[in-house]
Amino acid sequence: MLVRMKKFILAVSSIALLSTTVTAQNVEWKDDGSVLLKLGEAYNNTVIKTTRQEMGSEFGPGKKPFKDVTISVTVNGAGPKGGISGPLHQFRPIWEELSGGKLNIVELPFAEHYTKMMLDLRNGTGQYDAFMVGAFWYGDIIPSGYAYQIDELMASGKYPKWTYDDMPPSLKTLHTWGGKGYGVLNDGDGQVLYYRSDVLNDPTHKTAFKKEYGYDLPVPPKTWQQVLDISKYFNGKNWDANDADPDSGTVLHLKVGEQGHYHFQSLSASFVMNPGDKVTRTKNVYWFDPENMKPLINSPGHVKALNFLQDLHKTGPSAQVGWSLGEAWDYFLRGKAVFVFSWGDVGALCQDTSRSKIKGKCAGAMMPSSNEYYDFEKKEFVKLDKPRQVGNTTGGSWHGVISNFSGNPEAVYSLLSLMAIRPVSKLMSTVGWDGVDPGFSYQFLEADGGSAKIEDYVAAGWDANDAATYTKAYRDVFYAPTMLTYLRIPGSFEYWDILDKNLSATMSGGKAAQKALDDTAAAWEGVTDRIGRDKQKADYQAAIGYAP
Amino acid sequence: MRWTGNIRFLFLFPAVVWVLAFTVFPLGYSLYLAFFKIEQKIEVKREKVPIVDEQGKVILDDQGQARTKNVVIKQETNVATFIGAENFKRLISDPQVKEAVLVTLLFVSFAVPLELIFGFLLAILFNQHIFGRPLLRSIMILPIFATPLAVGYTFFTIFYEVGGPLAWTGIPFLSNPSGALFSVILVDIWQWTPFCFLVFLAALQSVPDELYEAAHVDGASRLAMLTQVMLPLLKPTILIVLLLRLAEALKFFDIPFSMTGGGPGVATQPFSLLAFRTGLRFFDLGYASAMAYALLAATMVVIMLFFRRLRESYD
Numbered sequence: 001m002l003v004r005m006k007k008f009i010l011a012v013s014s015i016a017l018l019s020t021t022v023t024a025q026n027v028e029w030k031d032d033g034s035v036l037l038k039l040g041e042a043y044n045n046t047v048i049k050t051t052r053q054e055m056g057s058e059f060g061p062g063k064k065p066f067k068d069v070t071i072s073v074t075v076n077g078a079g080p081k082g083g084i085s086g087p088l089h090q091f092r093p094i095w096e097e098l099s100g101g102k103l104n105i106v107e108l109p110f111a112e113h114y115t116k117m118m119l120d121l122r123n124g125t126g127q128y129d130a131f132m133v134g135a136f137w138y139g140d141i142i143p144s145g146y147a148y149q150i151d152e153l154m155a156s157g158k159y160p161k162w163t164y165d166d167m168p169p170s171l172k173t174l175h176t177w178g179g180k181g182y183g184v185l186n187d188g189d190g191q192v193l194y195y196r197s198d199v200l201n202d203p204t205h206k207t208a209f210k211k212e213y214g215y216d217l218p219v220p221p222k223t224w225q226q227v228l229d230i231s232k233y234f235n236g237k238n239w240d241a242n243d244a245d246p247d248s249g250t251v252l253h254l255k256v257g258e259q260g261h262y263h264f265q266s267l268s269a270s271f272v273m274n275p276g277d278k279v280t281r282t283k284n285v286y287w288f289d290p291e292n293m294k295p296l297i298n299s300p301g302h303v304k305a306l307n308f309l310q311d312l313h314k315t316g317p318s319a320q321v322g323w324s325l326g327e328a329w330d331y332f333l334r335g336k337a338v339f340v341f342s343w344g345d346v347g348a349l350c351q352d353t354s355r356s357k358i359k360g361k362c363a364g365a366m367m368p369s370s371n372e373y374y375d376f377e378k379k380e381f382v383k384l385d386k387p388r389q390v391g392n393t394t395g396g397s398w399h400g401v402i403s404n405f406s407g408n409p410e411a412v413y414s415l416l417s418l419m420a421i422r423p424v425s426k427l428m429s430t431v432g433w434d435g436v437d438p439g440f441s442y443q444f445l446e447a448d449g450g451s452a453k454i455e456d457y458v459a460a461g462w463d464a465n466d467a468a469t470y471t472k473a474y475r476d477v478f479y480a481p482t483m484l485t486y487l488r489i490p491g492s493f494e495y496w497d498i499l500d501k502n503l504s505a506t507m508s509g510g511k512a513a514q515k516a517l518d519d520t521a522a523a524w525e526g527v528t529d530r531i532g533r534d535k536q537k538a539d540y541q542a543a544i545g546y547a548p
Numbered sequence: 549m550r551w552t553g554n555i556r557f558l559f560l561f562p563a564v565v566w567v568l569a570f571t572v573f574p575l576g577y578s579l580y581l582a583f584f585k586i587e588q589k590i591e592v593k594r595e596k597v598p599i600v601d602e603q604g605k606v607i608l609d610d611q612g613q614a615r616t617k618n619v620v621i622k623q624e625t626n627v628a629t630f631i632g633a634e635n636f637k638r639l640i641s642d643p644q645v646k647e648a649v650l651v652t653l654l655f656v657s658f659a660v661p662l663e664l665i666f667g668f669l670l671a672i673l674f675n676q677h678i679f680g681r682p683l684l685r686s687i688m689i690l691p692i693f694a695t696p697l698a699v700g701y702t703f704f705t706i707f708y709e710v711g712g713p714l715a716w717t718g719i720p721f722l723s724n725p726s727g728a729l730f731s732v733i734l735v736d737i738w739q740w741t742p743f744c745f746l747v748f749l750a751a752l753q754s755v756p757d758e759l760y761e762a763a764h765v766d767g768a769s770r771l772a773m774l775t776q777v778m779l780p781l782l783k784p785t786i787l788i789v790l791l792l793r794l795a796e797a798l799k800f801f802d803i804p805f806s807m808t809g810g811g812p813g814v815a816t817q818p819f820s821l822l823a824f825r826t827g828l829r830f831f832d833l834g835y836a837s838a839m840a841y842a843l844l845a846a847t848m849v850v851i852m853l854f855f856r857r858l859r860e861s862y863d
Contacts (some may be wrong), residue, residue, distance in 0.1 A: 063610060111809075115828050122831065124590050124622045145592060256811025319709030321723035321812050331710070404592045407618045494830040505813025510725040517641065526642075530832065 026094045029061040037109030037424070042081050042090050043431065048423045055421075058158040064100025066411040073123040073400065073412065074117060075132040083345065083435020084132055084187065084398045087419060087428055091162075095415045105417065106297055107316045111257060114493055121146040126405030130412045134396025135174035135183070136496065139539060140490040141401065145429065148402035151181045153413045161418040166440040167427060168478040178542070182401050184416035185425060188439015189395025190267040192473040193227070193341045194332065194350075195220055197465070198365040199239055200230070209233050220365035220469075222387040224267065224308060227368055231315035231339060240335040242307040242357055249315030251337035253328035256504035261496055262394045264503050266341060266526075267312075268305030269484035270369040272296075274376055279546045282376035286485045287331075287495075290546040292535045295524045297499065298517035300381070301374025306506060306513035308370075313507055321508045331514050333358060341367060342438025343428070347470040351462050352432045360463040364473035366480070367392065384515060391480025398435070432459035438474050448475040488537040491531050582837040584628040633757040635838035644838070647814050648822040655818060657798045659736045665787065665791060666737065667744025672774075674745070674750045684794060685749075689742045696739065700806025703735045707807075725815030728808050732816045735803050740796075744789050751785040774804050784858060791848070791854040796848050819843055 003303060028036040037048040041469035058065045073088060077294045080089035085107050092103045106128060110117050114432055121141060133141070134273050153159060164172050167441060170190075175183030191511050200219045213229050223225045231249025240247050251332060254260035269286065276283025281291055288295055296302070296509040313320070316337060325342070331347055332340040332357040340346060349355060350362030369387035374380075400416035402409045418424070429443045444450025457467035487495060502516035511519070528536050541548065564766040598606045625773045639645050674685055691699070706713055707721035720727040755778070763777050779786075801820040804810055810817030810825075819841065827836025 048652035065609070118831060121827075124592075124624060126620060254812075255809065256813065317710055318720060319723050322709065322728075322808070327710075368608055405620055405622070409618065478799060497825070497829065501811070501814050501817075504811045505815070506650070506723070508723060508725050508812030508815070510813045510815060521645065526638075538610065 002369065016406045017046070017054055019448060026097050037094050039090055039229075040093070042086060042433075043427070046427060048427060050421060050423050054160060054161050054423075056157060056159040056417075058410075059098045059160070061229075062400060063098075065409070066414065067100035068100040069099070069408050069411045070104060071101060071129040071406075071408050071412050072106050072127065073103040073130045073415070074106040074108055074128050076110045076113055076398070078435070079107070082387040084435070086131070086434045087186075087436060090434075091419055091424075092416070093190070095418055098418070099414060108109060116255070117141075120144040123405065124405050124514045125405060126407065128403055129401045129406035130400050130416065132186070132398050132538055133183070135189075135393075135400055135545050136396065136492045137175060138174075138182070139487075139492045139543070143181060143490065143539060147182045147403050148404045148409045149180050149182060149183065150402065150404065150413060153410065154181060154417075158415045159410075160421045162422065162425070166422070166442060168233050168439065168441075169399060170391065170478050170547060171439050171481050173487070174393060174397050176213070183397075184413070185398045185420040185440065186399035186416075187397050187436045188393075188429075188443075188474070189343055189397040189437060190392050190474065190477045191262065191341050191343060191367060191394045192347075192441065192470075192477050193220065193339060193365045193367055194346050195363055195365065196335075196338050196358065196361055198242075198361040199338055199468075201236070202239075203440060205233075205239065207301065220363065221368055222389070223371050224270070224312075225371050228308070228312055229434070231312060234338045235315040239276060239338075242335040245336075247335070247463070248317055248331070248337040248342075250339040251316045251328045251331045252313060252320050252340075252344070253323050254313070254321045254504060254507050255324050255502060257318060257497075258324050258500075260502040260507070261503050262311055263341065264499075265484060266304065266367055266392045266394045267309055268369070269392055270388065271305035271308070271373055272299065272301040273390050273482050273484060274373065275388065275482045279544050281546075284482070284485060285376070285546075287487050287542065288540055290522075290541050290544065291548065293528050293533050293540065295521040296376070297524065298514070298521040299374055299376070302517055303513050304374070304381075305370070306503070308515060310506065310513065321504070335361075340547075344439075344470075344474060345435055347473075348430065348432035348437075348468065350432075350466060355432075357520055359468060362463075362466050363405065363507045364466075364470040366473050366476040384496045389480060389481065390484055391477045393478065393486055394484065397439070426456070427460070430457055430462065439478055441473065444475045445471050448472050450475065485544045488543045489536055491527050491536070494527055495524055498527070578837040578840060582841060583630060583632065583834075585631045585834060587627045587629070589625045589627075591625075593621040593623070595619045624821070632836070634759055634844070635835045638835060639842055644822060645819070648817055648819040651729065651814070651816060652800075652818045652820075654802060655733060655736070656794065659733045659740075660793045660797050661792065662733075662737050663744050664790060665743045666741045667746075667789070668786075669811045670741070670745040670750050671748035671752050672778075674749055687748055691741050692746075694739065697806045698792045699739055700736060700803040702733070703803075704807045705739075707731050709769035721806060723812060725812055728812060728816050730806050732808060734798065735807065736797070739803075740793065744793065748782065748806065749783050749788050755781050761790065771797060786853060787858045791851060791858070794850055794854070798850065800841060804834060 010440065013073055017280065026038045028038070029052070030036065033052050035050050035052055037044045039048065075085040076090055078085045085105065088105050090107065095103060109223040114137060117128070118140065120127050157315050164175065164181060167175065167185065171188055197219070200217060206217045209230070212233060217230065221230060227250065234247065235249035236246045238244065238246050252260070252263050254263070272286055274283045274495065279285065281289060285296060287297065317331065323541065327341065328340060329346055330348060331337055335357045345363050347362065347439060351359050353359055365388050369384065369389045373382045375382045403489060404413050422442050425440060426442055428434050436448045442451045444456060445452050445468065452471065458464050494501060501519050502511065502520045505511040506513050506516040569793055579802065597619055598614040599617050600609055609615050610635060670688065674681060709721060721731045722728050759777055760773060764774050768776065799820045800818055801824065804816040804818060806822055807815040810821050819839065823836050823839035823843065826832050826839060
C-alpha cells in the first residue's frame, strides 16, 4: 500500500513538474538554427519564428545572462492588452525566460507619465531603468544627459538585432539626437486620413454629391477643401445601415490635455509648410523663426488652418470637444463617420470585428493638402494648381529609451531590442490593440518599396484592400518630400500644452482662432525666455537641421 | 494623568519630526524655490565591477569572462541664482493666472452659497418629523465619503454626451465652456451640500424647542421664526461652515482634474490646477511655488476676515 502511495505521489509530482516546465517554455531553440517565440492568447497564441543569429549571442539555450536582475520599465497605462503597454506584458514571459531576469512594468496614466519620468531623472534616483517615451520628450531628456546612448550595445552583436536603416529618415530622426542612437524601434506614429470606401464609392451618393457641389466626388479626397465638402454632404444623413440615427462627416478627438492638438498639427501642415530643398528661415519651418525663436504659430497660415478645423468640427458630433482617442475611434469603427484622420491604430482596429463594423470598408490615404498655403517670404497666400500633400510624424512614436541612471542598461536593452527585431515588429504592426503602428520598410508592401506582402496582412486577418491602402498611406506620409517639422526642444511638452488649451478653447467656441493663436504665441515667448532664448534657438536649429 | 520628566519629549518627538519634515520643510523649501532659480546639472559615470557570489568568488559567464554589473556614479551640481520677486511679478501679468483666478472665483461664488442654501433647506426639512428620517439622513450624507477623484470620473461618465445617461437632455455638459463649469459646480454641490446639511442639522437640533414655542405663543409667523429665531441662533455655525467651505473651495482641484482636465480650453482650470501643472508638468517649480504662496495668502486673508466676523458675532 505504502509503495503504491509513493508511486502515486511520484507520478503526480512528475506531472506537476512537467506541466510547470511546459508552461514556462515560451522559447524553443531548434536544431536548424531557428528560434520560436511563443506568444500568449492576446496575440492568438502566435508563434514568431526568428533565428539564433537575429537573437544575438547573449541569449541561448540555458543561458540566463541577466539572472537575478530586476528591471523596471514605465509605460502609458493601458493594461496587458492595451496600446504600447500590452506588448511589454506579452513579451515579459519570453524575456524573463531568455534572460533569467525579472521585468517590472510600471504603468502610469498618460497625464502622469512625463511627470514621474522627469522626477526620477531630475533627481537621478534611477528607480526606473527605461521609459516608453514619446519622441517629443527628447528635448527634455537627451540634452540634459538623462538618456543612455545605445550605439555600442547595438554594434556589439550580443543582443537581438535591428537597425535604424529600416526606418524612413523622418522616423530615424526621432530616435536619434546629434547623430547618436537613443531610442529603440517600436512604434511609428503619423496621421493619415481614413475614409469609408464603401460609402464614398456608392453611385447614389456620387451622383447626389456632384449635383450639390458641382464636381465628382473624389476617392480618396486629395484636398482638405474636398474633405470638408464631402463631410458636409454626409453629415446629418443616415448613410450607414448600422442604426437609425443620423451619421457624421468627420470625427475628431479634441479633449484638452490629451491629443487633440495633433489634429491641428497634421491638418495645418499643408497650410503652413513652405517647400524647399533645405531648411531656411522661411522654408520647411512651422514652429518658430529659427533666427530669433519668434513663434510662427499665429501666422495667417496657422490661423486659416484653425478656422478650417472649426468648420470640419461642425461636421462631427459636438461632444467630440471632450473626446479622447478611444471615443473618436470607436465612433468611426461603429460606422458613424465618413472620415477620421488619426494614427495607424485605426487601420488595424478596423480589422478587429469585435470592435469594428467596418472591416473591408476602411481605407487609408495620405493626408490631404490645402489648396493654398501661406508663403512666409512673400507674406501672402499662394494658390496651388495641384495638391501638395505634406507628410508628418505627428504623435509620440512611442518607444523605449534607457535611463542613464539604470544599473542594468544591457538587460533593458536586451528586452527592448527583442521587441524590435523584424518578425516581432512586423507582427505587432498588424495587430490593432497593441498600439504599435507601422513605419518601417519591412511593414510596407513590395509595390510601395517595402518587403511585406499583402498575404502577410491577409494571414493576420486583414482585408486585402484595407491593408493595401493603409500601408501605402503610411509609406506616403513618412516619405513625403515636404514633412511637418517635429518639435523636439526642451519644453516641447509645455509649448504643446499651451497650444492644446488654446485650440480647445477655440473648438469649444470660447476663443476666436486668431486670438487663440496670438495667446499661444505670447505664452510661448514666456516659455522661451524662461528656458533661455539662445539655448532654445541652438536646440531648435539642431532639431530641424537649420544652418544659419 | 500628567507626564513629567523627559519622557514627554520622547513621546513628542515623532510628532515634531513629522511636522518638521512634512510641513515646515516643504513650506521653507518652496519659499526658497520661489525666490531662487535653480539650474541643475547631473553628470553620470559608470564603472563595471565583477559580480561575486556569497563566498566572494567572481561569477563567470559561459565564455569564462567575469560577469559584471554597472555602478552608476552621479555628480550633481545645483546653481541657485537669487531672482528676487520675479516669480511674484509674473503672477500679475500672466494671462493664464488671470483666467484661473476668474474660474476659481466663479466656482467659489456659485458653489459655496448654493451648498449652504441647499444644506440649510435640507436641514430644516430633516429637523421635522418625516417618514424614514434616519435612513434618508444616512443616504443624504453618503457623498461626503466618496473620493473626489472617483466622483469626477463617475460624473464624467454620467455627463458623457453621446450615449451617457443624460445624453437625452442635449445639454453640453462637457463640450461647452459654460456647460463644463456648470457641471463642475454641480458635482461639487452634490458632494458638499451634505456636509453643510449635517452641520446645520446638528445646530438646529441643539436649539431648545422652548424658543420656537415662545415665538409661536408670541404670534410669530413661520418666516419670522426663521429669520428672527433660527438664523440668529445659527449665525456662528453658518459662518464656520462658510469659512470651511470657502477655504476648501479656493483650492479645489480633484473634480476638474478628473472630470474635465480643466477644459474645454481653460474653462474649468482653477488656480490650484494651474499651479499643479506649472510645477509638476512643466517643472517650473519656482513659479509654481509663488502661485502656491499667493493662494495661501488669499486663503488666509479670507479666513482672517471671517474669523474677525465670527468673533464679532460671538461678542
